[in-house]
Amino acid sequence: MRKLALSDEILLNIEKPARYIGGEVNSVMKDKENVDIRFVMCFPDVYEIGMSHLGIQILYDMFNKRNDVYCERVYSPWPDMHRILKQREIPLFALETQDEIRKFDFLGITIQYEMCYTNILQILDLSQIPLFAKERGKDMPFVIGGGPCTYNPEPLADFFDLFYIGEGETSYDALFEIYKVWKASGAPRREFLRQAANVPGIYVPSLYDVSYKEDGTIASFVPAEDGIPSRIEKQVAVELTDATYPTKPVVPFIKAAQDRVVLEIQRGCIRGCRFCQAGMIYRPTREKDVNTLKRQAYELLKNTGYEEISLNSLSSSDYSKLKELVDYLIEECSERHVNISLPSLRIDEFSLDVMGKVQDIKKSSLTFAPEAGSQRLRDVINKGLTKEVILEGAGKAFEGGWQKVKLYFMLGLPTETAADQEAIAELANEIAVRYYEIPKEKRHGKCQITISTSFFVPKPFTPFQWAPMHQKEYYLESAKTVNEAVKNQLNRKSIRYNWHEADVTVLEGVLARGDRKLGAVVLHAYEKGCLFDAWSDFYDHAKWMESFRQAGVDPDFYTLRERGFDEVFPWDFIDAGVTKAFLKKEYQNAQKGAVSPNCRVKCNGCGAGKYQGGVCVENPD
Amino acid sequence: MRIRIKFRKYGVMKFIGHLDMMRYFQKCIRRAGIDIAYSEGFSPHQIMSFAAPLGVGATSDGEYLDIEVLSTKSSGQSLQALNETMAEGVEVVSYRRLKGSDKKAMSIVAAADYELYVKEGYEVPDVDYEAAVKEFYEKPDEILITKQTKNGEKAMDLKKLIYEFKVLRKEGKPVFYLKVCTGSTDNVKPQIVLEAFFRFLGAEYNPPAIQIHRKDVYGMEQGKIVSLGEMGEDIG
Numbered sequence: 001m002r003k004l005a006l007s008d009e010i011l012l013n014i015e016k017p018a019r020y021i022g023g024e025v026n027s028v029m030k031d032k033e034n035v036d037i038r039f040v041m042c043f044p045d046v047y048e049i050g051m052s053h054l055g056i057q058i059l060y061d062m063f064n065k066r067n068d069v070y071c072e073r074v075y076s077p078w079p080d081m082h083r084i085l086k087q088r089e090i091p092l093f094a095l096e097t098q099d100e101i102r103k104f105d106f107l108g109i110t111i112q113y114e115m116c117y118t119n120i121l122q123i124l125d126l127s128q129i130p131l132f133a134k135e136r137g138k139d140m141p142f143v144i145g146g147g148p149c150t151y152n153p154e155p156l157a158d159f160f161d162l163f164y165i166g167e168g169e170t171s172y173d174a175l176f177e178i179y180k181v182w183k184a185s186g187a188p189r190r191e192f193l194r195q196a197a198n199v200p201g202i203y204v205p206s207l208y209d210v211s212y213k214e215d216g217t218i219a220s221f222v223p224a225e226d227g228i229p230s231r232i233e234k235q236v237a238v239e240l241t242d243a244t245y246p247t248k249p250v251v252p253f254i255k256a257a258q259d260r261v262v263l264e265i266q267r268g269c270i271r272g273c274r275f276c277q278a279g280m281i282y283r284p285t286r287e288k289d290v291n292t293l294k295r296q297a298y299e300l301l302k303n304t305g306y307e308e309i310s311l312n313s314l315s316s317s318d319y320s321k322l323k324e325l326v327d328y329l330i331e332e333c334s335e336r337h338v339n340i341s342l343p344s345l346r347i348d349e350f351s352l353d354v355m356g357k358v359q360d361i362k363k364s365s366l367t368f369a370p371e372a373g374s375q376r377l378r379d380v381i382n383k384g385l386t387k388e389v390i391l392e393g394a395g396k397a398f399e400g401g402w403q404k405v406k407l408y409f410m411l412g413l414p415t416e417t418a419a420d421q422e423a424i425a426e427l428a429n430e431i432a433v434r435y436y437e438i439p440k441e442k443r444h445g446k447c448q449i450t451i452s453t454s455f456f457v458p459k460p461f462t463p464f465q466w467a468p469m470h471q472k473e474y475y476l477e478s479a480k481t482v483n484e485a486v487k488n489q490l491n492r493k494s495i496r497y498n499w500h501e502a503d504v505t506v507l508e509g510v511l512a513r514g515d516r517k518l519g520a521v522v523l524h525a526y527e528k529g530c531l532f533d534a535w536s537d538f539y540d541h542a543k544w545m546e547s548f549r550q551a552g553v554d555p556d557f558y559t560l561r562e563r564g565f566d567e568v569f570p571w572d573f574i575d576a577g578v579t580k581a582f583l584k585k586e587y588q589n590a591q592k593g594a595v596s597p598n599c600r601v602k603c604n605g606c607g608a609g610k611y612q613g614g615v616c617v618e619n620p621d
Numbered sequence: 622m623r624i625r626i627k628f629r630k631y632g633v634m635k636f637i638g639h640l641d642m643m644r645y646f647q648k649c650i651r652r653a654g655i656d657i658a659y660s661e662g663f664s665p666h667q668i669m670s671f672a673a674p675l676g677v678g679a680t681s682d683g684e685y686l687d688i689e690v691l692s693t694k695s696s697g698q699s700l701q702a703l704n705e706t707m708a709e710g711v712e713v714v715s716y717r718r719l720k721g722s723d724k725k726a727m728s729i730v731a732a733a734d735y736e737l738y739v740k741e742g743y744e745v746p747d748v749d750y751e752a753a754v755k756e757f758y759e760k761p762d763e764i765l766i767t768k769q770t771k772n773g774e775k776a777m778d779l780k781k782l783i784y785e786f787k788v789l790r791k792e793g794k795p796v797f798y799l800k801v802c803t804g805s806t807d808n809v810k811p812q813i814v815l816e817a818f819f820r821f822l823g824a825e826y827n828p829p830a831i832q833i834h835r836k837d838v839y840g841m842e843q844g845k846i847v848s849l850g851e852m853g854e855d856i857g
Binding site: 001002004007008009011012017018021022023024025251253254255301302303304305306307336337 | 631632633634636637641644645647648649650651652659665667677678706707708709710740828829832
């Protein structure tokens with residue numbers, strides 16, 4: 001029987017002990033003495049969030065398919081456990097073997113959002129691994145980061161030995177082979193890093209020197225020694241159908257945020273929304289073969305026993321065989337009493353028909369993400385959704401029995417005016433008007449329209465990477481404008497409005513486009529007790545602001561400037577496929593309000609064509 | 622057709638609470654391909670009910686759930702299919718068809734028996750427990766304790782709710798055997814008995830020191846207390 005790292009006394013006096021015991025169905029048990037490499041994969045947030053992440057399940061499965069690697073998992077200890085581990089100096093441990101993380105060969109951390117940066121330091125700290133990569137001795141694990149935030153890893157450069165830029169399916173085998181040889185050789189730590197730096201997609205921050213101009217922008221970013229590549233090419237699993245996929249994912253005992261099996265049907269998005277980082281960095285859009293998906297869906301359900309399957313992609317409606325796949329799932333699932341969840345669907349006749357079959361119409365709501373209230377601003381962001389399309393979709397849905405509509409928007413988009421903000425409320429009103437056009441005897445009471453706004457944060461490798469953000473006051477004022485406008489609508493009683501906090505937005509903006517100088521800020525924030533910053537209950541803005549002052553870093557430098565086209569960005573050393581020239585052209589198109597067609601209509605020459613995959617090589621007929 | 626499943630819960634599974642165990646079994650049933658019946662309505666659920674919730678931290682040799690199936694394989698085949706998909710710490714030990722007259726386990730639960738033993742690394746005071754049990758349990762006509770309820774404190778007489786209380790010895794350490802009234806009306810948790818007993822001894826009851834292990838759960842059948850596992854029959 002497995003022995004746990006923590007005593008019963010601890011586990012029975014904290015929230016949800018199942019977060020720390022491992023042993024879940026489909027978790028992998030191996031003989032740790034018979035492997036060459038011990039890897040622990042971390043999602044730096046609480047277990048229930050981390051267990052819902054598909055990327056880790058893919059890599060966990062892929063690594064464990066190798067006989068010479070044993071991959072385990074670890075998640076952020078919740079504050080109650082954090083206190084106990086700190087007080088009693090118990091080193092953080094992996095779930096499977098319950099062994100100390102500091103004894104592993106690699107600690108892999110997926111970095112999905114900026115607000116988890118202090119949680120990364122928590123993992124290192126509780127593991128009793130030096131926070132700074134340069135202070136790690138020979139017996140310490142190599143800390144490697146991956147995920148979307150590594151498209152600008154610079155604020156975290158001090159804390160990581162390596163970053164893996166791009167999709168994990170391609171380069172880990174090469175990295176492991178180099179590691180095994182290095183480990184057997186007994187050569188110093190830096191020697192492994194030098195060799196790793198030459199594996200495609202691997203970035204070793206300590207092997208690069210950054211210098212700054214007097215104005216604080218980057219003067220140069222160069223390899224610190226010979227034989228180190230000056231550009232890092234993001235990795236792409238070109239043939240997604242053949243790529244490894246976990247058909248026996250780990251099934252948690254406690255309810256995870258994503259309490260269902262997830263089937264990735266395609267990667268990337270053809271739409272080219274200018275605010276969307278995922279839509280740029282996962283290019284080219286690649287579909288998986290529909291027969292492969294059917295087989296994987298069947299195996300996933302059989303191997304997990306979940307009662308729900310969710311199709312995962314950035315824009316499911318763009319998957320060309322969606323109807324065939326959904327028809328198969330409906331048949332397969334109704335027999336097994338399994339629900340189907342279809343996020344990111346465009347609302348049209350087909351999707352309404354499908355949703356009518358798989359959901360309880362009375363309870364479920366329709367979701368539209370117009371992102372901007374006015375057509376003008378939707379053109380700026382290249383969101384190819386018109387008011388007519390929204391009203392038509394909503395109208396069909398209302399006639400089909402739906403009453404609830406959710407609308408998602410962003411405030412603070414480039415070129416936004418008060419008129420654009422007010423248009424959000426006007427659009428919601430028009431949807432309500434459409435509902436009340438239905439004869440009284442055919443509708444069921446009032447409709448419920450919920451508007452949610454978040455504040456726009458410009459991200460690297462998007463056309464808006466040059467765009468300025470705003471002061472906190474602007475965000476609060478714009479939310480107020482929307483709120484007032486909602487109150488002025490005829491159908492205000494059918495409309496609800498929610499908005500997010502502005503403090504977190506500003507910090508997210510700083511970290512998203514930040515440089516190495518921010519490492520000190522993140523460190524100070526962690527030392528002051530910042531943790532779980534993505535959780536509004538825990539976020540402590542005052543401590544963060546104090547950390548900026550302490551580090552002598554001005555947050556406005558990162559948020560309020562419009563960057564010049566000649567500025568060297570901290571992330572410019574990454575070749576993400578999309579070229580800077582393309583992004584620049586798109587930024588200029590945005591300012592003119594000129595829309596760009598999607599990848600299937602016409603190639604815009606973004607640069608991802610060089611991978612020779614997916615939509616870039618699709619036969620147009 | 623109704624089936625009664627008996628399972629053991631041990632090892633790290635003791636940290637999984639009752640609601641999560643229900644969710645766990647729902648998935649096991651699907652993985653094992655048991656032809657379970659679903660309720661009617663727009664969100665059908667498996668027809669499944671557990672006999673008596675087990676507290677977090679306790680282990681057990683006798684946990685029960687009743688399910689309704691449309692068809693079934695033999696007991697042996699079903700046990701094998703279920704056990705192939707179990708996490709370490711749960712083992713299904715019987716799978717029996719209930720007779721038409723057998724009532725749902727949760728509606729007839731009347732008693733449960735437990736062994737409470739001292740965990741490794743912990744000590745309890747070295748006293749003559751056998752004699753103490755006589756004084757605490759056998760001699761008095763009533764054992765009054767105050768129980769915290771939703772509506773404040775309530776006096777409770779444990780005497781008539783404890784069916785058996787004795788001390789066994791394993792490797793010199795005491796093991797407290799308790800058979801107590803269980804169910805929706807007069808539910809006695811074994812730890813409240815032990816707490817009262819230690820108070821009687823003038824010693825402190827230290828919950829982390831004691832492992833609660835349920836041996837079995839019993840139902841009332843024609844006025845007699847019968848193990849839930851004895852009801853029904855094996856399927857050949």
